[in-house]
Amino acid sequence: NAGVMQNPRHLVRRRGQEARLRCSPMKGHSHVYWYRQLPEEGLKFMVYLQKENIIDESGMPKERFSAEFPKEGPSILRIQQVVRGDSAAYFCASSPKDRDEKLFFGSGTQLSVL
Amino acid sequence: QKEVEQDPGPLSVPEGAIVSLNCTYSNSAFQYFMWYRQYSRKGPELLMYTYSSGNKEDGRFTAQVDKSSKYISLFIRDSQPSDSATYLCAMSATTDSWGKLQFGAGTQVVVTP
Numbered sequence: 001n002a003g004v005m006q007n008p009r010h011l012v013r014r015r016g017q018e019a020r021l022r023c024s025p026m027k028g029h030s031h032v033y034w035y036r037q038l039p040e041e042g043l044k045f046m047v048y049l050q051k052e053n054i055i056d057e058s059g060m061p062k063e064r065f066s067a068e069f070p071k072e073g074p075s076i077l078r079i080q081q082v083v084r085g086d087s088a089a090y091f092c093a094s095s096p097k098d099r100d101e102k103l104f105f106g107s108g109t110q111l112s113v114l
Numbered sequence: 115q116k117e118v119e120q121d122p123g124p125l126s127v128p129e130g131a132i133v134s135l136n137c138t139y140s141n142s143a144f145q146y147f148m149w150y151r152q153y154s155r156k157g158p159e160l161l162m163y164t165y166s167s168g169n170k171e172d173g174r175f176t177a178q179v180d181k182s183s184k185y186i187s188l189f190i191r192d193s194q195p196s197d198s199a200t201y202l203c204a205m206s207a208t209t210d211s212w213g214k215l216q217f218g219a220g221t222q223v224v225v226t227p
Contacts, residue, residue, distance in 0.1 A: 033213040040122070042202060042217035043158070056211050091157050095213055103213050105157030
């Protein structure tokens with residue numbers, strides 16, 4: 001059973017470009033969470049999705065950031081018109097249901113904005 | 115003030131010593147407390163999970179929660195060089211989605227042979 005798969009592992013973008021980060025949850029998991037980790041800071045919650053639904057996006061910046069988890073395919077975190085401050089490690093986590101003690105994290109996507 | 119405070123370290127200990135880690139928090143609504151281990155360039159891995167106050171032991175790891183003091187601890191006995199990693203505390207309130215965790219900044223631990 002493969003773990004949470006994130007790709008790409010490293011993504012380099014120039015200011016103003018779009019970044020698309022993909023996350024395939026573990027098999028049988030229908031709950032996906034995105035976190036961002038800035039240097040010297042802990043992980044910060046961004047958004048919680050279930051299939052075709054955004055449940056909690058209270059941690060998402062109001063502009064340029066969006067997330068989806070379609071019925072088929074991976075969850076996508078999209079950042080439009082990236083700026084240098086978006087450079088960070090973005091982690092995806094999945095669980096089979098809410099109120100489950102096991103939250104499995106992927107290895108992350110390191111986004112670098114030039 | 116951050117909701118969860120954690121000393122970033124680094125904390126350097128000799129092999130075989132006890133590693134003591136802790137976090138303080140300010141939100142009384144936190145009920146679920148976790149410790150994650152994160153190796154360089156990897157995702158966090160759940161080590162210990164505790165609901166409300168009390169102690170929990172799993173092998174060389176012991177987690178303690180003192181809700182009256184808003185203080186949680188993780189102890190690693192007989193530390194090994196393979197324990198060298200960053201340790202993150204995390205917490206969740208019952209009013210929040212389960213996976214909406216508040217993390218500490220992480221403590222870097224180095225176990226020297």
